[in-house]
Amino acid sequence: MTDVRGRTAFVTGGANGIGLGIARAFAGAGARLALVDLEADALERAKAELSALTEVETFVLDVRDREAFARVADEAEAKLGPVSLLVNNAGVAGGAPAPKLTYELWDWGVGINLGGVINGVQTFLPRMAARGLGGQIVNTASGAGLVAVGSGVLYHTAKFAVVGMTEALRAELEPLGIGATVLCPGPVATDIIERTRKQQPRVGDPLTGNEHNAAVERAKVMTSWLARGVPPDVVGRMVLEAVLENRLYIHTDRIMIDPIEARTRALLQAMPAQESAAGPSPGF
Numbered sequence: 001m002t003d004v005r006g007r008t009a010f011v012t013g014g015a016n017g018i019g020l021g022i023a024r025a026f027a028g029a030g031a032r033l034a035l036v037d038l039e040a041d042a043l044e045r046a047k048a049e050l051s052a053l054t055e056v057e058t059f060v061l062d063v064r065d066r067e068a069f070a071r072v073a074d075e076a077e078a079k080l081g082p083v084s085l086l087v088n089n090a091g092v093a094g095g096a097p098a099p100k101l102t103y104e105l106w107d108w109g110v111g112i113n114l115g116g117v118i119n120g121v122q123t124f125l126p127r128m129a130a131r132g133l134g135g136q137i138v139n140t141a142s143g144a145g146l147v148a149v150g151s152g153v154l155y156h157t158a159k160f161a162v163v164g165m166t167e168a169l170r171a172e173l174e175p176l177g178i179g180a181t182v183l184c185p186g187p188v189a190t191d192i193i194e195r196t197r198k199q200q201p202r203v204g205d206p207l208t209g210n211e212h213n214a215a216v217e218r219a220k221v222m223t224s225w226l227a228r229g230v231p232p233d234v235v236g237r238m239v240l241e242a243v244l245e246n247r248l249y250i251h252t253d254r255i256m257i258d259p260i261e262a263r264t265r266a267l268l269q270a271m272p273a274q275e276s277a278a279g280p281s282p283g284f
Contacts, residue, residue, distance in 0.1 A: 001136050001179060001243055005030030010076060010083045012063050012120060013090030015042035017190030018140065018183075021232030022087055025240040027053040031085060034076035036061040038199075055080060063090045063116030066123075073123050084128060084135030085243065088120040089183075091140060093192045094200040095152035104201045106154060113158035117165065125178075134177035136243045139166045143186050143251070147259040170248055179246040183239060186255040187229030229253075 009026045013019035014035030023033055023046065032055040037043050043058035050056045057079050059072045077083055091113050096105055117139050128135045144151040145159030166182035173180055230252045242250045 001134065001246060003029075004085060004240070004243065006032075007085050007135075008032045008034060008077070008080045008083045009085035009087060010034045010036070010073070010120075010124065011087040011089060012036050012061070012116060013140075014087070015039055015046045015058070016195065017192055018185065018188055018232050018235050019087070019089040020046055021234070021236030022089065022138075022239050023050060023236070024233055025236035026085065027056070029240055030054065032080045033057070034059065034072075034080055034083065036063070036072060037090070038062060063088075063119055064111040066119050069119045069123050073127075077127075082127065082131055082133065083124055084131075084133055085138075086120055086124045086128075086135070087138045087140075087239070088117040089138070089140040090116050091192070092196045092199060093155065094196040095154035098153045101154060102201075108199075108201050109154040110158045113155070114161045114165075117162050121165075121169070125173075128178055129173075129176050132177075134179075136179040136181060136246070137166075137169065137173070138181045138183060138239060138243065140183045140185070141166070143184050143256040143259075145182075146184055146256055147263045149256075149259050167248070179243070181239075181242050181247060181250060183235075183242075183250045183252075184256070185230070185235060185250075185252040188235055188252060189227055189229045189231050 004026060009023075009031045011019050011023050011026070011033065014023050014033070015037035016039065019035075019037070023035055027033055027050045033050060034057050035043060035046055036059045038060065040060050043060065047056045047058045057076055059076065061068055061072050063069065073083070092109060094105075095101070095109055121137060125137070139162050141162040142151070142155070142159040143149070144156055145163040148156045163182050163184065166180050170180040235252055238250055238252060
């Protein structure tokens with residue numbers, strides 16, 4: 001895609017953090033904006049800011065709600081025109097130690113971090129394909145979607161799936177002129193830890209005193225780590241550049257180089273010494 005001017009961008013989690021940074025970049029480049037988020041006040045602030053640059057409509061939406069997603073999509077396109085830039089960015093950072101996870105936590109975390117991406121793609125991709133006008137789908141994963149580096153099994157599960165989904169979409173959508181991009185950020189200076197804390201369901205089996213203290217300390221460390229990260233507006237400009245160049249991967253820093261190299265070596269070292277008699281799969 002060589003230009004986003006005049007196109008409509010639909011950005012989930014668009015009122016805060018990375019989503020707002022992306023919205024600012026797209027607005028500055030001339031795209032119309034449909035911003036969705038759970039926080040009505042934040043949406044109002046974002047609209048007040050960005051309306052000086054472009055047409056903006058905002059919608060309160062839980063990305064897990066498929067029927068509501070479809071209704072909001074219809075309303076957004078009625079007001080702003082067909083969506084050809086889809087940014088599935090809404091996400092949460094919570095979880096619990098693996099033995100303390102519950103179905104409620106799984107449904108919540110995977111429902112937002114993966115289900116929200118699936119719902120966005122399933123809502124808009126058929127429309128984009130039928131119109132034949134091309135476009136771009138951007139899915140926010142994480143560096144934790146490339147290597148399991150201690151972010152918790154719930155978070156890694158969802159983010160690994162988003163990376164794989166985007167890679168698979170890329171190959172299938174290329175003949176349609178629709179690009180697919182996956183954002184794999186490292187630390188970004190947002191308040192996602194605090195906002196997640198307010199939303200996350202309670203752990204079913206209460207944490208022990210030591211587990212609670214460890215969780216509190218980890219949250220402090222993560223909050224401090226994120227505060228020193230890349231500003232959201234810088235990430236937004238990275239995403240805009242990737243869309244214009246139709247790039248598959250976006251990394252916000254080089255922090256994952258060593259873990260990715262180590263994982264790649266481990267995968268290659270686990271391969272059989274020679275090809276099996278059946279040969280490679282015909283699907284590859």
